[in-house]
Amino acid sequence: MDSNLKNTLARLEQLNQRTSGKGGAGAVKYFKPKQGKNNLVALPRIVDGGYSDPIYEWGVHKNLLDQPFMTVDCDAFNHRTDCVICDCVKDLKQANFKDNMFLWKPMELQVQYFSPIIDLDNITEGVQWWRYGKSVLSQFSTWLTNLEEEETPYYDINNPEKIIVAFDKNAPAMEMYKLEHKALKLPFSKQQFEDYAASVKPLGEILRQRHSQEEQSTLVTKLMSRLKEEIDNAMSQADIDASGSKPGISREKLDKLKN
């Protein structure tokens, strides 16, 4: 057996036994855009001596839990600690980049973007987190890049702008969100706006305990059985090359494993 994979399995076994996490999804309120126009205001990040942009990044791994919408947080990206999934991806790449691609590609690190917002059409909901992809991110960054000398960013604490999000759930992913920004007369006091902004907790604190221990161990068990199967398949393969190195995996076996 490939020694990298052996190490991976040992690590997974360890993780499976580790007790961690309190479980439960916590109180993260996600913003769900409605079809058509949505009016939002983004809450600046309060930092020492002022404020900063409201664009938060979060690393996840997909395709590991039973529900497709469930993701596993990447500890390496989010907390700068070891991430068993990233290690596993690395091992699989090193062992056989091309033949293992069907295993590592779906679970590679993906970065998500979040902003805390107030939905101006539904203020009573309070602070919500809007999760968006690269197409929205690039619209925000265009606004910031095009700022003229005397203009302030859309999240300026003294002059926040209204973000108008035209959402079309039937459009292709890259065209689902069309954004505009305009001057805004806050429908609540400036103090209220600052209080909203100050109430936003760091994303790491909010999202840290999203997955229960059961979910984590389901994940690890699944991952282990996939890897073991992959290794078994590779080992049962007759055509080990002359140098005795790791055998390739046949196309049919790859196809079988994908299911």
Ligand SMILES: [Zn+2]
């Ligand atoms: Zn990771």
